[in-house]
Amino acid sequence: MLIRRSTRPAYARVQPRYPRFTAEAADPSGATPAPEREPSPLEPATLDATRQAEARRYARQRQTLSLISLCLTAALVTIFLFTGLNFWLRDALAFVPAWSPAWGWQPARIGAYALALLLISIVLSLPLDYYSGYILPRRYGLSTQTPAAWARDELKGTALSLVFEIVAVVAVYALLAVSPGLWWLWAGLGMLVFTVLLANLAPILLLPLFYKLTPLPDNDVKRRALALAERARTRVRGIYAMKMSEKTTAANAMVIGLGNTRRIVIGDTLLDHYTPDEIEVVVAHELGHQVHRDIPKLIGMQTIATLGGLFIASLALDAILSADSRYFGLADPATLPLLAVALGIFGLVTMPLVNGVSRWIEAQADIYALETTGKTDAFISAMTRLANQNLAELEPAPWIEFLLYNHPSIGKRLAMGQEYAAKQAAGAAARP
Ligand SMILES: [Zn+2]
Numbered sequence: 001m002l003i004r005r006s007t008r009p010a011y012a013r014v015q016p017r018y019p020r021f022t023a024e025a026a027d028p029s030g031a032t033p034a035p036e037r038e039p040s041p042l043e044p045a046t047l048d049a050t051r052q053a054e055a056r057r058y059a060r061q062r063q064t065l066s067l068i069s070l071c072l073t074a075a076l077v078t079i080f081l082f083t084g085l086n087f088w089l090r091d092a093l094a095f096v097p098a099w100s101p102a103w104g105w106q107p108a109r110i111g112a113y114a115l116a117l118l119l120i121s122i123v124l125s126l127p128l129d130y131y132s133g134y135i136l137p138r139r140y141g142l143s144t145q146t147p148a149a150w151a152r153d154e155l156k157g158t159a160l161s162l163v164f165e166i167v168a169v170v171a172v173y174a175l176l177a178v179s180p181g182l183w184w185l186w187a188g189l190g191m192l193v194f195t196v197l198l199a200n201l202a203p204i205l206l207l208p209l210f211y212k213l214t215p216l217p218d219n220d221v222k223r224r225a226l227a228l229a230e231r232a233r234t235r236v237r238g239i240y241a242m243k244m245s246e247k248t249t250a251a252n253a254m255v256i257g258l259g260n261t262r263r264i265v266i267g268d269t270l271l272d273h274y275t276p277d278e279i280e281v282v283v284a285h286e287l288g289h290q291v292h293r294d295i296p297k298l299i300g301m302q303t304i305a306t307l308g309g310l311f312i313a314s315l316a317l318d319a320i321l322s323a324d325s326r327y328f329g330l331a332d333p334a335t336l337p338l339l340a341v342a343l344g345i346f347g348l349v350t351m352p353l354v355n356g357v358s359r360w361i362e363a364q365a366d367i368y369a370l371e372t373t374g375k376t377d378a379f380i381s382a383m384t385r386l387a388n389q390n391l392a393e394l395e396p397a398p399w400i401e402f403l404l405y406n407h408p409s410i411g412k413r414l415a416m417g418q419e420y421a422a423k424q425a426a427g428a429a430a431r432p
Pocket residue numbers: 001002003285286289362365
């Protein structure tokens with residue numbers, strides 16, 4: 001990714017809105033190539049002070065909304081656990097067949113429990129989701145969607161998340177029933193397999209559900225991207241334009257997929273508003289992630305974090321179950337809220353660490369882009385355009401950046417580009 005996704009809190013439901021991983025196979029047959037774009041003369045990039053003031057206001061509002069959403073989640077969970085609602089829900093679902101293929105694992109009951117819990121949380125968070133996901137971006141001119149189009153996307157994303165989450169819960173409860181001591185290890189390894197599979201398949205299965213993708217025509221941008229890919233010794237299976245303008249005015253680009261599904265995807269919002277040099281630097285940044293093997297690195301990091309979270313959750317579950325006789329065992333559906341809370345707290349506590357690693361990875365990709373293209377001016381002007389276009393706050397408060405940013409702030413990236421330019425100039429002056 002080139003820039004951070006619209007801030008959805010990490011604890012919120014996962015939606016493949018701007019997926020980090022996506023896939024492709026061969027070019028989808030019948031796809032019509034995007035029309036050749038006439039390079040339009042672009043204004044030189046200068047930082048827009050009005051947009052920056054708006055960006056600061058927008059950031060404050062989003063952060064406040066995230067905090068409200070976090071507090072609501074915490075309140076809901078507290079009510080659920082401390083009033084015994086988790087047992088009430090279990091007993092209310094007693095009409096679901098208790099069919100148990102192994103060791104007290106009741107897939108139908110745990111599936112129904114997970115569905116009920118997820119639906120409650122979806123319904124309760126809907127007003128806030130609508131406000132932060134649609135009203136606010138619309139107010140700042142970032143969203144180009146109609147309410148109906150937004151709702152369709154939301155429905156698709158929610159349905160997908162529901163299916164993934166319920167399958168995951170039912171599988172984890174099989175492990176809880178069969179291997180009470182080591183379930184967390186098997187669950188973590190299962191997550192790893194699933195993540196690799198999803199990273200591979202998302203570009204073919206998920207991304208096209210949300211965006212129209214068309215192969216880039218043989219133009220200057222495509223030739224430059226292919227030359228960069230060759231230099232990076234990265235085999236890409238196609239370069240695609242993604243019709244982001246149907247949903248947003250913000251620009252982005254990504255290299256997605258693993259192995260034979262790897263492809264470069266560039267938003268039409270980027271293709272239309274940036275110079276070929278600027279697009280080249282952006283594509284070089286994306287290829288930097290490939291050269292540095294960042295996707296396997298991130299998957300590895302995520303697996304370690306997941307294993308840590310699951311292990312701590314297993315300790316917490318053991319402690320609570322030995323003290324509370326209302327649970328009939330680890331595989332009791334009523335333990336699901338406990339498990340969710342333990343994993344949620346672990347995710348929140350480790351978020352700054354995960355974001356810190358991500359910022360470091362992103363800075364390395366920027367350095368790669370500068371070194372391979374040598375186009376420092378294009379890098380600086382691309383970052384300036386991004387700050388204006390995406391309403392990215394140039395200099396967020398350091399603690400906000402530390403906690404929430406998975407990319408360095410644009411201010412830091414601009415400073416890095418300027419530093420690199422100064423070094424370049426000094427190097428050129430030193431040469432005879
Ligand atoms: Zn990146």
